[in-house]
Amino acid sequence: MEALFASAVGVLTAAGIFLILRRRTFPVILGLSLLTYAVNAFLFATGRLALNAPPVLNKYADVPYTDPLPQALVLTAIVISFGMTAVIVMIALGAYLSSKDDRIDMKAHDSVDAAPGEDV
Amino acid sequence: MNHWIIAPIVLPALLAPFIIMVLRYHLDLQRIFSVAGTVGLVGIALTLTAQAAGGEIQVYELGNWPAPFGIVLVLDRLSALMVLLTSLLALAVVLYAMGSGWDKRGRHFHPLFQFQLMGVCGAFLTGDAFNLFVFFEVLLIASYGLMIHGGGPVRFKAGVQYVTYNLLGSTLFLFALGTLYSVTGTLNMADLAVRVADLPTEDTALLRVGAVLLLLVFCIKAAVLPLHFWLPASYSLAPMPVAALFAIMTKVGAYSILRMYTLAFGPDVAITQGLAGDWLLPAALVTLAIGAVGILGTQHIARMVAFAAIASMGTLLIAVSLFTPQATAAALYYAVHSTLAAGLMFLIADLVIERQGGRIDGMTPMPQSGLIATLYFIGAIALAGMPPLSGFVGKLLVMDAARDAGDFSAIWAVILVSSFITIVGLARAGSLIFWQSHDARHNTEPDPENEDKVIHLPPPEPMPGLTFSAVFGLVAGLIGLTLFAGPLMEYTSSMAEQLYTPQHYVDAVLKGGEQ
Numbered sequence: 001m002e003a004l005f006a007s008a009v010g011v012l013t014a015a016g017i018f019l020i021l022r023r024r025t026f027p028v029i030l031g032l033s034l035l036t037y038a039v040n041a042f043l044f045a046t047g048r049l050a051l052n053a054p055p056v057l058n059k060y061a062d063v064p065y066t067d068p069l070p071q072a073l074v075l076t077a078i079v080i081s082f083g084m085t086a087v088i089v090m091i092a093l094g095a096y097l098s099s100k101d102d103r104i105d106m107k108a109h110d111s112v113d114a115a116p117g118e119d120v
Numbered sequence: 121m122n123h124w125i126i127a128p129i130v131l132p133a134l135l136a137p138f139i140i141m142v143l144r145y146h147l148d149l150q151r152i153f154s155v156a157g158t159v160g161l162v163g164i165a166l167t168l169t170a171q172a173a174g175g176e177i178q179v180y181e182l183g184n185w186p187a188p189f190g191i192v193l194v195l196d197r198l199s200a201l202m203v204l205l206t207s208l209l210a211l212a213v214v215l216y217a218m219g220s221g222w223d224k225r226g227r228h229f230h231p232l233f234q235f236q237l238m239g240v241c242g243a244f245l246t247g248d249a250f251n252l253f254v255f256f257e258v259l260l261i262a263s264y265g266l267m268i269h270g271g272g273p274v275r276f277k278a279g280v281q282y283v284t285y286n287l288l289g290s291t292l293f294l295f296a297l298g299t300l301y302s303v304t305g306t307l308n309m310a311d312l313a314v315r316v317a318d319l320p321t322e323d324t325a326l327l328r329v330g331a332v333l334l335l336l337v338f339c340i341k342a343a344v345l346p347l348h349f350w351l352p353a354s355y356s357l358a359p360m361p362v363a364a365l366f367a368i369m370t371k372v373g374a375y376s377i378l379r380m381y382t383l384a385f386g387p388d389v390a391i392t393q394g395l396a397g398d399w400l401l402p403a404a405l406v407t408l409a410i411g412a413v414g415i416l417g418t419q420h421i422a423r424m425v426a427f428a429a430i431a432s433m434g435t436l437l438i439a440v441s442l443f444t445p446q447a448t449a450a451a452l453y454y455a456v457h458s459t460l461a462a463g464l465m466f467l468i469a470d471l472v473i474e475r476q477g478g479r480i481d482g483m484t485p486m487p488q489s490g491l492i493a494t495l496y497f498i499g500a501i502a503l504a505g506m507p508p509l510s511g512f513v514g515k516l517l518v519m520d521a522a523r524d525a526g527d528f529s530a531i532w533a534v535i536l537v538s539s540f541i542t543i544v545g546l547a548r549a550g551s552l553i554f555w556q557s558h559d560a561r562h563n564t565e566p567d568p569e570n571e572d573k574v575i576h577l578p579p580p581e582p583m584p585g586l587t588f589s590a591v592f593g594l595v596a597g598l599i600g601l602t603l604f605a606g607p608l609m610e611y612t613s614s615m616a617e618q619l620y621t622p623q624h625y626v627d628a629v630l631k632g633g634e635q
Contacts, residue, residue, distance in 0.1 A: 073301075088287065
């Protein structure tokens, strides 16, 4: 199970990094989403993988339990990455609508010639 | 428990939603509340600094859950000073943003500004590594909004790059935290210190991987070469008052390095010995060199100041990477100086940009050049580290602390040569902007071809009194830093002493749990 899980995280990460290195914003955002899936799965596994074990202690019986903290961490990470993805979609949409192209790289004159605060 | 510790987080956290929900159509009220909140933050920060000055480390347990089970906020001398520095810079920036009318050029400047303060103060105060991640995200998500404040296609494009880069950084942060948690089973910084010290030296490759990943994340925030690519474009295309506030964000990275690599992976811990310093020092040297070359090479004043910010981070991290108490004291003094100096220079850059566009080409007339040239001169002296201002003192302290280091000749050479390049670069920009162009108002002999280009403008700021009081406030801060260099240096030395005796920190946090 560990090997399967680890290779799933690895494949997600590799695909995410490949997509982030694309030149248009849409694949880059998809790549970021894949990376956050990878990191969420990875965080979940940091408490060790256990099957059919509840994340609570049982004081009446000696039953197996799994570490609840990574699950809380994953929940936080999911919420944050979800919000961040929404933000970057909105900003990328703003960039696309105002400059009429969705390339993520900037033209050479964008950074030097255009004064900050000046609409080109 | 001392409830003042959480006040710098709660105050902006309550103020921001109040402004956005109740006052969203009343700019004047927004401004009043935002300034009042920032002044309140300065007051709170002063109280905290006074409480921390005695050297007692205070712990605030959120929800009264004892550490390491709950999240703790920790107040020591270092975090108190950083919160104070944040609040002072924020006060200057909010006054400037109002005076220059930047807060009117887009919506929701003030709430985002308060959320940014909440994130920065939280990052300085927290004693939990995952909570540090959460506060990083709070300050980042507010900074995304502030960065694209005012809009425009170029700024949006730079914003997409900035957000992408930082989301990658956040993902890396989570990978690092997950790795550390899987080895140690804790994310509380003090508990982490205890567990890391107890681990056997063999079979800890995973822990070292986690420590290096964490260092990479903080280096992204601190804009250390080769992870600095996000900084020049995003700082130079952000609104300049926002960039001035961002001067504290790179310091969050430097602070986190200092905190984690003195507490959990300190110089005495055998497992990670030399891990941070050995990698950080060459990177910091290259950062300083590239920053200085960038200052000389740019065509725009905003980009020039952005490279100056990179160069100052280089100097700061050279001192940090030595990991000795003396060098850390020098680094902390230099951190205060470079935050104020970079903030000042970004505000002066905005004054220049509002008047002539900011191109360093010697062609564009510059109205009101006398006063702004003087301010630029002061800012350039501070930033380049020339006497008599505090940059000189800071660099001297850093070089003095590097004297005991093994490769001090390399450090001295890089600092001195890059200071020289910085001076040349700043002088080039200043003379092209202020001297080789003519003052528009005194243009007695208009060139017939360019006659229609001559500008007759009043100061572009709606409230020049506020903008200039903000700028002069920062200048006064730099002068104060120079005059009181002695007492301040003693204070930063006591801070460094506190950092290098992590046992006090650990005792304070974990004993707090037993009560």
